[in-house]
Amino acid sequence: MPTWSNGFAAIDWGSTARRVYLIDAVGHVSSHMEDEVGTLSVPQGSFEAEVEALRAPIGDLPLLLAGMVGSNRGWIEAPYVPCPATLADVAGRLLWVDQGRTAIVPGISFLKDDRADVMRGEEVQVFGAKKLQPSPGRMLICHPGTHTKWIEVEDESIMRFQTVMTGELFALLRTHSILTDVLAAPVVSGPAFLQGVRRGFDKSALGADLFSVRANVILGVSPSEDAPSYASGLLIGSDLRTGLRNASPHDDIVVLGRGLLTSLYAAAIDHIGFRGREISGTRAFVAGICAIAEIVA
């Protein structure tokens, strides 16, 4: 059995991408690799070979895997830990594929008030963000993505969360819809985006407002190059309407993620008068997975 005293490896393995971290004995990332071999592109039955191939160059270190790799479309299904869930709950429910050597971090489920929800992978970042910036009381975390998560943390527990399929809706509209030809240009965080955010947040007519993106271009109401930014703003504004419905402008809102999408959410949150601060999803993942490793080592 490998020993944790030489460090360990971690894989954040989602549907469309994976990130591999080699973490030394004092919790620093000594090497980092990422590619687009998401769980959806690994044939059933091939996960074990994929994992061994990833492990080969790093030696026989303990390995923790998180994300969709633990779903029913991944390697082995790791049953959800129900809310409220602490870091210790999750660490105590690792699915050991190979005792002491290879484990999958379970996702978290929410089920209350006739509402069901699930997450896999974001929980590691959430616990990591809490380690990076400890604050007493309540923290509202926004994790933008294909499926944006709004997560309420109280003290050490994930109490509840809600998923909004904003990123996926935008991708569907951009790729397969009647809006495809007007959504080709890049999204930029400017006036058109913020105008969309305001409308999406104030109104609740997403299906109508999205069609208006096309009508605006046809009737010459707004320049076609603004259409993607405005449409993205509509979707993100509508998302904020859901995610911030119980929040107050004084709340501590953390936007947890990477790249353009995270900046767009931070700008949108600011525009509607709330205070958001960004935390790197990569840093948070490493902090969270190290905290889990500390418990199980």
Add this chain to the structure above:
Amino acid sequence: MPTWSNGFAAIDWGSTARRVYLIDAVGHVSSHMEDEVGTLSVPQGSFEAEVEALRAPIGDLPLLLAGMVGSNRGWIEAPYVPCPATLADVAGRLLWVDQGRTAIVPGISFLKDDRADVMRGEEVQVFGAKKLQPSPGRMLICHPGTHTKWIEVEDESIMRFQTVMTGELFALLRTHSILTDVLAAPVVSGPAFLQGVRRGFDKSALGADLFSVRANVILGVSPSEDAPSYASGLLIGSDLRTGLRNASPHDDIVVLGRGLLTSLYAAAIDHIGFRGREISGTRAFVAGICAIAEIVA
């Protein structure tokens, strides 16, 4: 030049289907053909040949075309008539491809209060519905479809309308999304559908509620065979929230269309306490196109 006294032909030609009607001198349909040769499946430059092929078996009668055939992706673009628009306005703005022989009915545009919208084809049905069931004052018409239209008619004029891309969103989710595998079963108008309608109408969290459809199945909250009906209900309920926002339960609401989708909308409108009555889209189209023919003959 052909004479109208022997009757005429009409084509209701949308993006994905076309319906051809041969109408006799007294306004009865003497023959009717429909197929799935929508404008999207006709290559640019081939419309004239398509039209001549349709005309060949019926002789040299006048021909009126309506729908997306008059769009920038159709045969020839017929400029929109702005709201408020009457039947006479539309008849007066026919685009004559071949004077006295072949004309395209223009669509209608709406532009006011920072909102733009367009329609092509539904206007013929709307004017026809008004002819079939004349009623003084205001009529609210719901035309369900890929792009559902909510149309306000006052006396003889289409005053304003709004498009909600309900049908297209459902098709995108069913075909290309993470919900694809839970949305395969048929939609039925039962308790799951009505539960979705109620939630979609009351809440304004479509992006979140749609994701919950998957979470409900994963966590065993609701049977997977209910998922498509519930999801359809969410989308239609959200659509009604937009379309009925200025309506009162006493308003005369006409649901204009064909088949299952029209029945679903009628059931949904009834469920949330409004009064809807169905009018056949086919009958309304024939009544509307005959009224246009009367003006131009």
